[in-house]
Amino acid sequence: MPIELPPPIAAYVAANARLDLDGMLKPFAHDAVFIDNGKRFAGEAAIRQLFEDEVMPVKAIFAPDTVRDEEGDVIVEGPAHGDFPGSPLRFTYRFTLVNGTIKTLETTV
Template sequence: MSMNLPTPIARYIEANARLDIDGMLKPFLRDAVFIDNGKRFTGEAAIRQLFEEEVIPVKAIFTPDTVRDEGGDVVVEGPAHGDFPGSPLRFTYRFTLANGAIKMLETTV
Protein backbone atom coordinates (compact mmCIF):
# COMPACT_ATOMS: atom_id res chain seq x y z
CA MET A 1 0.00 0.00 0.00
CA SER A 2 1.48 3.31 -1.04
CA MET A 3 -0.26 5.44 1.62
CA ASN A 4 1.49 6.02 4.93
CA LEU A 5 -1.10 4.53 7.30
CA PRO A 6 -0.64 3.54 10.94
CA THR A 7 0.07 -0.19 11.15
CA PRO A 8 -3.30 -1.36 12.56
CA ILE A 9 -5.19 0.56 9.86
CA ALA A 10 -2.93 -0.77 7.10
CA ARG A 11 -3.41 -4.33 8.40
CA TYR A 12 -7.19 -3.92 8.49
CA ILE A 13 -7.30 -2.56 4.92
CA GLU A 14 -4.94 -5.24 3.60
CA ALA A 15 -7.07 -7.98 5.20
CA ASN A 16 -10.23 -6.40 3.78
CA ALA A 17 -8.70 -6.54 0.30
CA ARG A 18 -8.41 -10.34 0.81
CA LEU A 19 -11.89 -10.54 2.42
CA ASP A 20 -10.13 -12.18 5.38
CA ILE A 21 -12.41 -11.83 8.43
CA ASP A 22 -9.83 -13.01 10.97
CA GLY A 23 -7.25 -10.63 9.52
CA MET A 24 -9.75 -7.77 9.57
CA LEU A 25 -10.52 -8.42 13.25
CA LYS A 26 -6.93 -8.79 14.41
CA PRO A 27 -6.07 -5.03 14.55
CA PHE A 28 -9.10 -4.26 16.74
CA LEU A 29 -9.10 -4.17 20.53
CA ARG A 30 -11.34 -6.91 21.94
CA ASP A 31 -13.85 -4.31 23.20
CA ALA A 32 -13.62 -2.08 20.12
CA VAL A 33 -16.60 -0.28 18.67
CA PHE A 34 -17.48 -0.27 14.97
CA ILE A 35 -20.15 2.21 13.87
CA ASP A 36 -21.37 1.40 10.38
CA ASN A 37 -23.56 4.19 8.99
CA GLY A 38 -25.05 4.80 12.44
CA LYS A 39 -25.38 1.15 13.52
CA ARG A 40 -23.18 0.35 16.53
CA PHE A 41 -21.34 -2.97 16.96
CA THR A 42 -19.40 -3.44 20.20
CA GLY A 43 -16.86 -6.18 20.80
CA GLU A 44 -15.22 -8.81 18.67
CA ALA A 45 -18.29 -11.07 18.27
CA ALA A 46 -20.54 -8.24 17.09
CA ILE A 47 -17.92 -6.90 14.68
CA ARG A 48 -17.33 -10.41 13.31
CA GLN A 49 -21.07 -10.76 12.72
CA LEU A 50 -21.09 -7.44 10.84
CA PHE A 51 -18.27 -8.65 8.59
CA GLU A 52 -19.93 -12.05 8.06
CA GLU A 53 -23.34 -10.60 7.22
CA GLU A 54 -22.63 -7.29 5.50
CA VAL A 55 -19.07 -7.22 4.14
CA ILE A 56 -18.14 -10.70 2.92
CA PRO A 57 -21.43 -11.60 1.14
CA VAL A 58 -21.22 -8.48 -1.06
CA LYS A 59 -17.42 -8.63 -1.39
CA ALA A 60 -17.10 -5.04 -0.13
CA ILE A 61 -13.50 -3.91 -0.51
CA PHE A 62 -12.42 -0.44 0.60
CA THR A 63 -9.62 1.24 -1.35
CA PRO A 64 -8.40 4.39 0.42
CA ASP A 65 -7.11 7.31 -1.60
CA THR A 66 -6.76 10.03 1.06
CA VAL A 67 -5.70 10.10 4.69
CA ARG A 68 -5.54 12.88 7.27
CA ASP A 69 -5.25 13.42 11.00
CA GLU A 70 -8.35 15.04 12.45
CA GLY A 71 -8.50 15.74 16.18
CA GLY A 72 -6.32 12.75 16.99
CA ASP A 73 -8.34 10.40 14.78
CA VAL A 74 -7.09 9.08 11.46
CA VAL A 75 -9.62 9.80 8.71
CA VAL A 76 -9.31 7.71 5.56
CA GLU A 77 -11.48 8.21 2.49
CA GLY A 78 -11.95 6.28 -0.71
CA PRO A 79 -14.26 4.07 -2.74
CA ALA A 80 -15.63 0.70 -1.71
CA HIS A 81 -16.32 -1.73 -4.53
CA GLY A 82 -18.43 -4.85 -4.37
CA ASP A 83 -21.63 -6.59 -5.31
CA PHE A 84 -23.97 -3.99 -3.81
CA PRO A 85 -26.25 -1.31 -5.28
CA GLY A 86 -24.42 1.87 -6.28
CA SER A 87 -20.97 0.27 -6.25
CA PRO A 88 -18.54 1.87 -6.05
CA LEU A 89 -19.57 4.14 -3.18
CA ARG A 90 -17.24 6.66 -1.58
CA PHE A 91 -16.75 6.07 2.16
CA THR A 92 -15.15 7.93 5.03
CA TYR A 93 -13.52 5.76 7.70
CA ARG A 94 -12.70 7.48 11.00
CA PHE A 95 -10.28 5.43 13.10
CA THR A 96 -9.54 6.00 16.78
CA LEU A 97 -6.40 4.15 17.86
CA ALA A 98 -5.26 3.10 21.34
CA ASN A 99 -2.39 0.88 22.49
CA GLY A 100 -1.36 0.10 18.91
CA ALA A 101 -4.82 -1.14 17.92
CA ILE A 102 -8.14 0.11 16.56
CA LYS A 103 -10.36 1.27 19.43
CA MET A 104 -13.15 2.62 17.26
CA LEU A 105 -14.00 2.73 13.58
CA GLU A 106 -16.86 4.78 12.21
CA THR A 107 -17.81 4.46 8.55
CA THR A 108 -20.08 6.80 6.64
CA VAL A 109 -21.05 7.17 3.00
Protein backbone atom coordinates (compact mmCIF):
# COMPACT_ATOMS: atom_id res chain seq x y z
CA MET A 1 0.00 0.00 0.00
CA PRO A 2 1.52 3.36 -1.02
CA ILE A 3 2.19 5.92 1.69
CA GLU A 4 0.66 9.40 1.67
CA LEU A 5 3.28 12.13 1.30
CA PRO A 6 2.77 15.90 1.33
CA PRO A 7 2.72 17.23 -2.27
CA PRO A 8 6.26 18.73 -2.40
CA ILE A 9 7.77 15.55 -0.97
CA ALA A 10 5.71 13.35 -3.30
CA ALA A 11 6.90 15.47 -6.25
CA TYR A 12 10.53 15.13 -5.17
CA VAL A 13 10.25 11.35 -4.68
CA ALA A 14 8.48 10.87 -8.05
CA ALA A 15 11.10 12.94 -9.89
CA ASN A 16 13.89 11.03 -8.15
CA ALA A 17 12.34 7.73 -9.27
CA ARG A 18 12.63 9.02 -12.87
CA LEU A 19 16.12 10.47 -12.20
CA ASP A 20 14.66 13.80 -13.39
CA LEU A 21 17.12 16.38 -12.06
CA ASP A 22 14.99 19.46 -12.81
CA GLY A 23 11.93 17.75 -11.36
CA MET A 24 13.85 16.91 -8.19
CA LEU A 25 14.79 20.58 -7.75
CA LYS A 26 11.36 22.01 -8.48
CA PRO A 27 9.77 21.38 -5.02
CA PHE A 28 12.66 23.12 -3.20
CA ALA A 29 12.52 26.76 -2.10
CA HIS A 30 15.16 28.86 -3.90
CA ASP A 31 16.99 29.36 -0.60
CA ALA A 32 16.56 25.77 0.58
CA VAL A 33 19.22 23.88 2.49
CA PHE A 34 20.06 20.22 1.89
CA ILE A 35 22.12 18.54 4.61
CA ASP A 36 23.54 15.26 3.32
CA ASN A 37 25.05 13.21 6.15
CA GLY A 38 26.31 16.39 7.82
CA LYS A 39 27.45 18.21 4.67
CA ARG A 40 25.48 21.41 4.04
CA PHE A 41 24.38 22.58 0.58
CA ALA A 42 22.60 25.95 0.56
CA GLY A 43 20.63 27.31 -2.38
CA GLU A 44 19.44 25.92 -5.69
CA ALA A 45 22.86 25.92 -7.40
CA ALA A 46 24.53 23.99 -4.57
CA ILE A 47 21.71 21.46 -4.37
CA ARG A 48 21.79 20.99 -8.15
CA GLN A 49 25.54 20.35 -7.95
CA LEU A 50 25.00 17.80 -5.17
CA PHE A 51 22.44 15.94 -7.29
CA GLU A 52 24.69 16.09 -10.38
CA ASP A 53 27.72 14.81 -8.43
CA GLU A 54 26.18 12.34 -5.98
CA VAL A 55 22.75 11.16 -7.16
CA MET A 56 22.74 11.04 -10.94
CA PRO A 57 26.06 9.19 -11.55
CA VAL A 58 25.07 6.30 -9.26
CA LYS A 59 21.36 6.38 -10.17
CA ALA A 60 20.40 6.68 -6.47
CA ILE A 61 16.65 6.25 -6.07
CA PHE A 62 14.92 6.64 -2.71
CA ALA A 63 11.86 4.43 -2.09
CA PRO A 64 10.09 5.66 1.06
CA ASP A 65 8.13 3.12 3.07
CA THR A 66 7.27 5.06 6.25
CA VAL A 67 6.27 8.63 7.04
CA ARG A 68 5.56 10.46 10.29
CA ASP A 69 5.32 13.96 11.70
CA GLU A 70 7.95 14.92 14.27
CA GLU A 71 8.06 18.39 15.84
CA GLY A 72 6.54 19.94 12.71
CA ASP A 73 8.92 18.18 10.32
CA VAL A 74 8.01 15.30 8.04
CA ILE A 75 10.21 12.24 8.60
CA VAL A 76 10.36 9.81 5.69
CA GLU A 77 12.30 6.55 5.84
CA GLY A 78 13.11 3.87 3.32
CA PRO A 79 15.78 2.24 1.20
CA ALA A 80 17.76 3.93 -1.53
CA HIS A 81 19.18 1.75 -4.25
CA GLY A 82 21.55 2.40 -7.10
CA ASP A 83 25.06 1.75 -8.35
CA PHE A 84 26.85 2.46 -5.06
CA PRO A 85 28.55 0.26 -2.43
CA GLY A 86 26.15 -1.33 0.04
CA SER A 87 23.07 -0.72 -2.10
CA PRO A 88 20.37 -0.70 -0.93
CA LEU A 89 20.95 1.48 2.13
CA ARG A 90 18.21 2.60 4.48
CA PHE A 91 17.89 6.39 4.76
CA THR A 92 16.00 8.80 6.97
CA TYR A 93 14.91 12.06 5.30
CA ARG A 94 13.82 14.96 7.53
CA PHE A 95 11.84 17.53 5.55
CA THR A 96 10.92 21.01 6.74
CA LEU A 97 8.15 22.40 4.55
CA VAL A 98 7.35 26.13 4.23
CA ASN A 99 4.66 27.61 1.99
CA GLY A 100 4.29 24.40 -0.04
CA THR A 101 8.03 24.02 -0.70
CA ILE A 102 10.91 22.05 0.78
CA LYS A 103 12.84 24.53 2.92
CA THR A 104 15.22 22.02 4.49
CA LEU A 105 16.02 18.39 3.76
CA GLU A 106 18.39 16.46 6.00
CA THR A 107 19.39 12.91 5.07
CA THR A 108 21.08 10.34 7.29
CA VAL A 109 21.91 6.68 6.86
